[in-house]
Structure formats: structure tokens, C-alpha cells
Amino acid sequence: MADRKALQAEMISGHSGPAPGHGMQRDLEVCKLVDTTTCIGCKACEVACAEWNDLPFSPTTFDNTYQTMPETRWNFWNLIKFNEHQNPDGTIQWLMRKDQCMHCADPGCLAACPADGAIVKYANGIVDFNQENCIGCEFCVSGCPFNIPRFNPATKRVYKCTLCSDRVGEGLEPACIKACPTGCLKFGTKDDMKFIAEERTKQLRDNFGWKNAGVYDPQSVGGTHVIYVLHDATDPERYGNLPSNPQIPWSYTVWKWLFKPVLGTFALFGFLGVVLHYVTSGPRRTQPEPPAKDGANVNV
Amino acid sequence: MTNGWIDIKNTDMMLIMGGNPAENHPCGFKWAVEAKIHRNAKTIVVDPRLTRTAANADMYVQIRAGADIAFLGGVIRYAVENSRIAKDYLVNYTNASFIIKDGFALPEDGLFSGFDPEKKVYDKKTWNYEEGGDLAGKPVAATPPEKTPPPLPAGAAPPPPALPPNVAFDLTLQHPRCVYQLLKKQYERYTPEMVERITGIPKDQFLKAADLFTSVRKDGDMKKVATIIYAVGWTQHSFGTQIIRTAAILQLLMGNVGRAGGGVNALRGHSNIQGATDMAGIFDILPGYLKMPNPADVDLATFLKRTTPTESKPDPWESFNYWSNTPKFTVSFLKAMYGAAATKENDWAFNYLPKIDRNYSWVNIWNDMYEGKIKGIFAFGMNGVMIGPDSNKNIDALKKADWLVVCEIYPDETSEFWRAPGITADDQKKINTTVYRLPGAGFAEKDGTFVNSARWLQWKNVAVPPPGQARLDQEILATIFLKVRELYKKEGGKFPDPVLNATFAYTNPYNPSLAEVAKEINGKALADITDPKTNTTIKAGQQLPGFAWLKDDGTTISGNWLYCGSWTEAGAMMQRRGTDDPSGLGIYPNWGWSWPANRRVLYNRASCDVDGKPWDPSRRQVWWDEAKQSWVGVDVPDFKVDSAPKDHMGPFIMNPDGVGRLFVPLGGMQDGPFPEFYEPIESPLANLLHPNQSNNPVVKRYKTDMDKYASTGDKEYNIICTTYRLTEHYHYWTKNNPMNVQLVPEPFIEVPAELADRMGIRGGEKVKVTSARSHYIAKAMVTRRIRPMQIDGKETFQIGIPIHWGFRGIVEDEDRTAKTLANQLTPTIIDPNAFTPEFKGFLVKIEKA
């Protein structure tokens, strides 16, 4: 892992002037800031992600949208979600949101995972999957409130965005951040990113008429290490089903609470947890999709 | 661009129209984002579709494709009516006060004065300034009759009308024939109601947009700046140049030209299209925008007399008239071309230059080939069949050619025109065109410069060598040239001299290094030359530091005067990578090199008031230093540096009048000194301003059997169609690259949801779009980002087609598409000034395929 110095924000892409908080000592918690109000949906981040992580191509078909594919795939971890939102006055807002793992402070995937060392959360906030240890049970898939982990049937393992832990460990920014041409993606410490995000939402409220502009950093999962600036934070669902109140399925939290102390010794209890989850939630079910807000969302 | 990419961050207001920079220039668009974040700059996007750029705008206005002049004319009217204009700027830096000749008529019936309906051209003699000093407060009189010219020698053509040296003016702007009054009158007809009827923009929305844009000039305050950003969405019309003129007028009216964060900014569509234009990749210019000789230019003196302007201005003012240096630029160019063979005695080999006898623009080349007049074509770095317009006509033209040479990195539709869908094996037997396909090198496989939209020459290095048998373009071209020269040497010919005597002194003539070519374009001294003012001398053989050193006596060479200064004795300026920006304005004076003279904002004298003080001290670029008696600044002054403000030299030094032109006199424009709204050639309705003159009067339809056009208000073809590009693809190349194909796999057609509902078309279903020429098949993208519009009270639909797919490429070769080309739909019709085809706003019908 990176030392403190390596992860201090020194410069921020697309950000002129000195990085906020430069030179201060603090605990390292990294964060990616996605400003959806300046994202142009150019997909440079999609390409950078696929290239840096050597993700093989898979066929896509036209699906009545600019969106590359309906959801992220085991070999496509970074997806811009395009949504046409109709405002009450009839005008259309074309929304673009970069979808990827949120690197939750309280990761549901990790809570759900029974395999030792398959999912790691680093002190800097990155939640990483270790495919060598993955047993392919796909509990993480149902444990994730953001519908992120993806199973590769060929390798029988699960994959997702690593927040470029390999790059970050070397003191570099994630590949998507490096590629983003508009600077709507920023990377730094959580405090710095929160600060920049709050400033930007204030600007959106004060100068651009977005009264409900706000920062998305859901506390129901302890906050995330990917945060969004939204034009309207009261309705994150319009940005391609971003949950307003993401929840880890209770079965996993209960299971954790009950069995975690003995987990290392009795792997069997892991199996019980599976049964418990199966009984309460059914097999690997993703978050229920909120109903479409209105007929305008033709992004089907 | 008058300004530059980075400079956009200095703006307070952006009008983005006829362009989609977030889509097509995503890297440059970061500066628009910077302006939003750091200056709270507002963005207005006017476009037929809610684009990626519009998604980021503060205000999106949906317009009917091709109605741009009506919208901008309406904004001009609004600015004038509401005094959102820069009065001092207008009076001192534009031709607002100049008096126009009596007899000049505005196009109330659709025609300016002087139209010849038979030839469809204008006699422009009334489009001129009147002669004669200050007319302020004097009674309005008719233009005095012309002095009878001295009798002409028998057979000689009368001299063309010229600008008067001593222009009549009225600084109070009251004279009824002054440009300002005429301009006011011209756009009086563009009322918000008229704008709504023509453009489909509801009056309230139009007024909101006009108010927002002109708000930077509220109460005449000059501090704030607005920029106008456009691309081929403006040029690709049968009146494209006039749309840009309308933007220029608006920016001059508001005093936004020459200023950081202002200007009229063309976003060029390819990485080096600016370089291609500068280096005369167009038939009617020589490098550096020198004019091309024509057959009447019997010698150099005649040519220079025709192409070197003389001063024309109000007497009390001064004009730098920079084009008065045309002889120096021309002779230095001829010396660069023909070296020792260019001597004073032979007019510096002027007669080696080709003389253009007609229009050889893109569309005409293909039309002539179709008519059998052009027998062969070299296609380097372009895919002519895909580009269109009317791809079928281009395919048929190639069938009639004797030969075709294509240099490419992929098998493309042009080199395989004979395999176009619909051509049977039997048909193929009848095609006798010999096709030579040459393996070119890709952009990452060659070095050299790109000149970006900001006029910056930036050197790039080779990333990987060309694979296999692929060769650099210069190697291929040089080899062909040397072979042709050999043939001329051996066999002679009609006129071998230009080929035999062309300079070709490269270390390896069969593969010239681009660094050597770049140095040659910059130019050098052939003899010791001394500047008497500074007493500095440039020795024979040394690279020139700038175009001010160019001479018309054969002692200097320069392949393009505009690039003189880009590769000097100090080294390759275009290779510099200095990241210091002391001004904070994003000037980066030591990064690359921009023409002219490393100046980043053109006409920057206009960023100051008449006394030479910046309009906005927080964004100062250049200013007059009284102590030094010189113009100084953080940018290179675009001005005569020792011309004191009291001398009142005009800031627009490339015009012989020294001023920004609200009114373009004489032959500057073919279709009118002021822009007038005309309908696209194919339009759902007749022009509401003058139904009897619906289209641009000087635009000519093509006459071959292939050239079919829908009629005005056509019952069958009643949907407006426009074409464009996507972020995910680069023209007709990336359909061969799996990554791009993964991002957007297939061709599609954007269809308004309301139209789709009515026709029962669902998203993802195949639809067929047909124009008067041909059809196009792709899947429908049903969207609410294009809404139905009310055009003159009638519901009208627009659809849009991205242009990237053809009959060769990954999905095409897998038979996953219909293999039709978007440009099979487009009409052969061109803008009379720039000769750009009308790809935007033609008529189609749509049905389920």
C-alpha cells in the first residue's frame, strides 16, 4: 500500500491552482469525485478502464441508447449510464453518470462474502476483490446495494472496479481519472473531495439555479469512496437507478453479527449464512429496481 | 479560431451553435467547463438536437436545422433595440460609421442590389463605401456620379470597382446610409415573432436566450466577454459562410472580438484541418491564404496588383493594411518553390504556378469526374465515397474514371467503390477503373505537426513504426514526384519546367524528413539582410525569425509566410513544451507556436479602448505603454507596435479599412454584404421573409441526371434530416477498431419519440430513410431529445443520422448492418463562398424497413 506522502493530493486533474489541503498530514482515505454536472458522457473513462485493466472485448448490440451496454460486465467495470429525464415543465435533462463500484465504507459485498481473503477493504477505503480466493458463490453480488460485482462463468469468479488499487498503491490516480478530459473526475483524500464537492454544489445552487444540488455520499453504507455531485440530490434514482438509501440486505448484517466471531474457525457457519440468506432473499438477487419515474425514460 | 481553446476558460458567456464540442472536441471542452467552474460562465446551446453539449448547458434551445441566420439576426435586432452594444468599439473599430453608396439596396424582396437573374450573380458595384470625408450633420446627398474613367485601350476589360481611399463617414451613426443604420434596417424584419415562425423557437424562449447572451453588455458595460463557438453545423449549408458572418457581426456589435474569452471560434473537425487550410489544401488559395492566380494574371505585376489591397479608410484614421505585404509573401513563396530557377527576370517563375480557370472545389471535382471531365484522382487521408455529398454519384463518378489511387490504412469504401452494395458481378465487369491501393501510415506512425483549431503548431513524435509494407505519406508522394520528374526529363512534355525546376533539396529526397520540410516552410535568408531600425543582420542561410523579414527581391524564401517564425535559428518553436503561463490567461507563450507570430488572440488591439487601456484590466492582454511609446503585453500585440492610440489605427489590420466589417464591401461575399436568411435548398416551407426568393439566389443546382432535389414544401419528403459525428467514432476509420465498435456497435437514426409513436416505430427497430436521391437503413433510436417543432404554425419533425458506417468495417464485414451510407441521402449543393456541401437540413421521409 502507498505511504502517506504518495497519496497526498498534490495535483488534481482538471483542477487549476493548488490542490486543497496540500502538504497537510492526515489519515489516508482516498476518494473519487464524479461531478455529473460536468460529465459529457465521452466514455474516455470506460476506455481507460478497459485498457488499463486489460479487459477483453465483448460484443454489444444497439439498445436504443448511447449507453455502451445495459449494466457493467465482468469485463467492463466502468459504465456511463445515460438517462433522459423529463422535468415537470416538459423539458428534457440528459443525464450521464459514471457507474462503478462505490467502494463503500461499509461494503455489503464484503459482509456477504464467506471466502477468506476474497474481498479486502484497505485502510485507504479501497474495496478490492482477490480472485485467487474467490469461491464463486456470488454472495457479494446480492450483498452489494449498487449492483456491481459481476460473475464470469468461464473463470467462476467475480470481478469489479478495483479503484485501480495497483495504480493508487504506486501513488498514481486511477486510470479513469487520468483519462477524463473535462476534469469532472477528481481523485484525492475523502476530506478534500468532500470539500470540493460541497463547494461545487453550493455554486450550482447559488449561481446556476439547481436548488437541490447536492453530494451523494450515502451514510446508510457508512459513506462511499466514490461520491457524486448531482444536480438534484433528492432524486438520485433518475441517474440510472442510483439508490437514495442503499441498504445491505439485513440477512448479511445479521449473519455477520451472529457469526463473525467464529467465522474463521467454522467455515460451515458460512454455509448457514447462505441458507439464511437464501431463505430471506432468494438466490443472488440484485437490489430491487425502483419503478421508472415516468414514461420519459426511454432508456430501456 | 480568433482566440484559442484554452482561452475559452476566460469567458463569461458561451453561445454554442452549429457545433457539438462536448461530443466532437471533448478535450477542448474542458475549457468550457473551466469557465463554468471558475467564472460562473453561462452556456447557451442552440441545436436541432439536445446533444452532449446541450446536456451540459444552462440553456438549451431547439432550432430547426438551417434557420441559424434567422435566430442570429433576431439576436442582432435584440441587441440593437435594447442597447446591448459596445458603442465606442462600434464607432472606432468597425465600419459602423462608414457611408455606403447610394443605390445599394437591402434584400427586402430577397435580393440585394445588382442581381443578374440570368447568370445568378451579383454586380457588386453598389456594395461599396462612398468616397468623401466626414458627413456628420451634413445634409444627406446622393452619391456623386463617378468621374468618367480615362478611355480604355481597345479590347481591355474595365478595371473592377475598388474601395475608395478616402471613405465617407459619420461618427454619430445618424446618416441613413451609414452601415449602422443599414444594419438596423436589415434586421428590423427579424422580429421575435418572425424568429419563432422561421426557427420554431417559441418567442419567449428566444427572448430569454437573446437576453441571456447579450446580458454581458448590459448598460454598455465593457468588462464582461462572450464567445461564440461553432463547427461544421454552421459551415455545411448553402449559406454557411453567411451564418458565420452573422456571428461576427453580433460579436463586433457587442465588442467581443480581440478580447480574452471572446471571439468567433471555429472548432476544426480533424486534428490537422487547420494546417491543411493554412497550407492551401483548397483549390483557390496558395499557402498562407495568398490568392491563386487566374488566367487573366498574365504576369506577376498583374497578379500582385489584383491581390494586393490598398488602404481605404476615413482620412483622419490610419490603416496598417497588412496585406500590402502580399508581394513579399508571394515572391518568398515562389523562391521557396522554384529556387534558383526563380529570377527577377522571369517574374520569380510566376508562370510556373497553375492558373485556375474554374471552380475546382470538392463537389465540383466529383461532378466533373461524373461528367467524364476528370479522369483520375489521388485519395490520401480521405474517403471520398463516404464523404459525399450524394455518395452514389461519387461511386458512379469513380466508375467513369480511368484510375484511382488510394493511400489508406484500412480497406475503405473509396478503394472498394466497385463492391458497393447493389453493384452486381455483371456490373463489375463493366467497370474499367484501375485502382491502386497504397499502404499508408497511421497518425501514430509518423512525426510532424498538427495545427489545432487555436492555430497552434504542435510537433508530435512517432509512437510506433509503420507496420509491414506501409510507408510514410511523404515517402510515397516524394517517390511519385521524383518518378514523374524522371519521366519529364526523359520524355519532355507540354510544360516540364515547373516540375523540373521545383526545389526538392532534401537530405533523402525519396523520403524527406518532415523537420526539413518544416524548416523550409518557415524560410531562410538567401543573402545577408539587415533591419535598419534595429541594425540586426540575418546571415545568408539562416532561418528567419518572422515574416516581417520577408522581402520581395528574392533574398528570402518562405513556403508559408504565416508559419515564418515557427522554426528559427533558436530552434523548432513548434516543438516547445514550456508550461509557464505568467499571465494566468492560458497563453502559454512557450508551448508550441501559433501563427501569426506566436500570437494567441487575433486582433488583440481591440481588447483596449481607444486610449490603449484594457476594457477589463483583470484580463489584460496587450496595452499601450506611454513611456515606452509602444504596445506591450502578455500576448504578442496584433498591431503596429509603435502606432500610438492618438493616430487611430484600426485594430483589424488584415482589412485595408482597418476595421471589423459589419458590412462586407465589394467582392468579399458572393451573396450579400449583410447576411440574409435563406431556406436550405430542400425545405419544408418557402422563405417567410420573401417567399418568391426562398433560397440563396446565387446558389446553383447541379444538372446531371443524378442531381435530384425535393421541392419546397414537398408532400412526400417532409421530414428535416441532419447528419453528424459521435464521440465514440472517428469518421470512417474507427469502425475497424474493436474498442470503438464495442462502445457504439451499429449505425442508428435518431427519431423523435412523438414521430416514432405516430408511426409505430419502436426503439431498436429497423427504419428506412429516403431522400430524393437514395435511402439509408439503420435501427431507430427513439428519443425525447429531439421534439416536434412548430414551423410557421405547422408541426414539423427533424431526425438525425450519425455518419460513421459504410460497407467496410467490423460489423459491416460481419453482415450486421444494411451497408448503406448516410451521405447517399445528401444533396449536391454548395455554399457559394466556401463551396461546402449542405449536409445539414435536407428533406427525407421515414418508414419501417
Ligand code: SF4
Ligand atoms: S459498491 Fe458494491 S461491490 Fe463496491 S464496495 Fe460497495 S458493496 Fe462492494
Ligand code: SF4
Ligand atoms: S471521462 Fe469524464 S467526462 Fe468522459 S464520460 Fe467519463 S466521467 Fe464523463
